[in-house]
Amino acid sequence: MDKTWIKKITKSKSFSAFTSALLAIFLGLIIGFIVMLFARPERAVAALQKILFYGFTDLGNVFYFATPIMMTGLSVGFAFKMGLFNIGASGQYTLGMLFALYAGFTFDLPLGIHWIVCVLFGMLGGMLWGIFPGLFKAYFNVNEVITSIMFNYIGTYLVDMLVKGSAKMYVPTTTRTAYLPQSAQLPALGIKNSSANIAIFIAIALAIILFIILNKTTFGYELRATGFNKHASQYAGMNGKKNIVITMMISGALAGLGGAFAILAPSTIAGSSQTYEPINVIAANGFNGIAVALLGNSSPIGIIFSSIFISHIQRGGTQTSILGFKPEIIDVVVAIIIYFSAFSLVIKMAAGRLITKMRHSKGKEEVDQALSEETYMPDKPGDNTDDIEEKEV
């Protein structure tokens, strides 16, 4: 009887999403390991160990680097819920960074307020860049994937141009942005040798708020309904166009916050700050957000964990350079993880079959035991509804 909760968990959708995420991670790491075996056979095992375990010794930085990708992950995941693929998180992230930088350099506000204003500006910047794919999708029938890719390029070039054109922000001799004033930087958590800061808590709080919005509000319901079936939701009187634009705005705002958190983070060296180098490269954190969102099954709570995981292997990846590898190995692993995440349907089915098998063998024992005690009871009706739910996938 008390085993029913196991049944409930193993049969739930989030559990199958979890197993398929694990499988994608496993395949990603295996292929990454094979690549390393080809490159430096004698050191591949040591490098894999670094990737898997180094992060535990540097938790402060794991959380620090998890923050921006948690935000871009939430951005991509939120749009996914509505059936939109926001590949433009990179551009929104970069715009958020620009706005945060602008607020940091131009406003002269007291300590404790300045950084909040900068963060809000970052959000505004991302939101601004998120509106475009939404408007193009809703009113011009242009696929959001193409729009957001184009706006990644436009945004990156635009930001680099504006940064380079501003004497206040840009230092030509270092080819990077100047140091932000102390008041604009996020309060640090005080972990040694790490820029871990308050943003991780803000990010987690936002994830929880998003979870509530998605699951407990009418807007969240409409959003998910549109994601499931566009035509049905329209028929039910939901304003698809408005929802598309709002979703992309929120999605952009989240990515913009990621950019703000990244650039406003405190530096470990006193008197300095994070800087940005405008070299026309599209922000990688936007794409990492796609991996985070897919691994987290687009659920805000799942994304909290998946972003920490990706950050964890990234920290380990940077350490592999000691062994003659390059941190790019993690980019390869992340790409492979995304690749296999797209198979989720197949993987979920495979995982489901495996679990059913396991349960059947277990269930048989249970029945045998029950019969011998002559207290056999039929399944509760509740289990049947579980079955129906599963088929929706």
Add this chain to the structure above:
Amino acid sequence: MDIVYYLVQNTLPVAVALLLVALGGMFSERSGVINIALEGIMLCGAFAGCLFVYFIEKNSLPAQLIFVLGMLVAAVAGLIFSLLLSWAAIHMKADQTIVGTALNMLVPATVLLFSKMFFMSDGVTTNTRFYIREVKGLGDIPVIGKLFFQNTYLSLYIGVVILIIATIVFYKTRFGLRLRACGEHPQAADSVGVNVYTMRYAGVSISGVLGGLGGFFYAVGVMDGNVNGHTGVAGFGFLALAVLIFGQWKPIQILFASLFFAFLRTLAYSTTLIPFLKALNLNQDYYKMLPYVATMVVLAFTSKRSRAPKAEGIPYDKGTR
């Protein structure tokens, strides 16, 4: 007049790269598979081709022969790489957009990893110049000779041949008809005995070959033989997608669309040579954004009546027949 010659001579190599990749996208999408991975395929072909050239150029072979060999290597590399997409999209019924994105991320990461570990750099740069100063005989024709047969690359003529072949295959052969049917109504195609899976594999593979070729042509004709993991192919694969949509998934319209985009890009990079634009004295970066902004403007006006292949992006399941 010299400016016109200069612009045309510089537009054509860019246009050929775009044209081939967009034609590849056409074969893939009209067979029913969305190919976002064009960017990755291009970079894969470009890197493989240039790596091959880098190793072979020490032997004193004629430059144009090396070009053709590098081209073949690029095509094969693109083909093999595209199998990752077709397998995932056709057999594993995966989400094609996400798979494409993953592949786009995989290539630059691999290129960087490989180059940093073995070359201590971000990529490869070839030394051979494949530039053709003048085609003997044809270069002397007034106007036309200057436009098409001077200061050019072999890729131009190969591109024209491929365009003609692609158009004929697409519209005048049984294969082309079947391919198009699979993108519109795979169930109907299957019911008359067309193997949808094979057709889709063929479509994606052709896009792999053409994407790889386009990438190599881009690396040689636009980047002077440099391929690196940071800039990659600078969004050309995505521009090719825009060209494809602007060209309404039809070969001849794609040709004009790619000429249009290539011209804009050339204009953006040669502002200092054109008196009128130089007088405006705008920041160079404005022009860098131009092709992407133009894409959005064009798509905003054309997408309303755009006719994408009906079954595009939907994995074919025999059970749904």
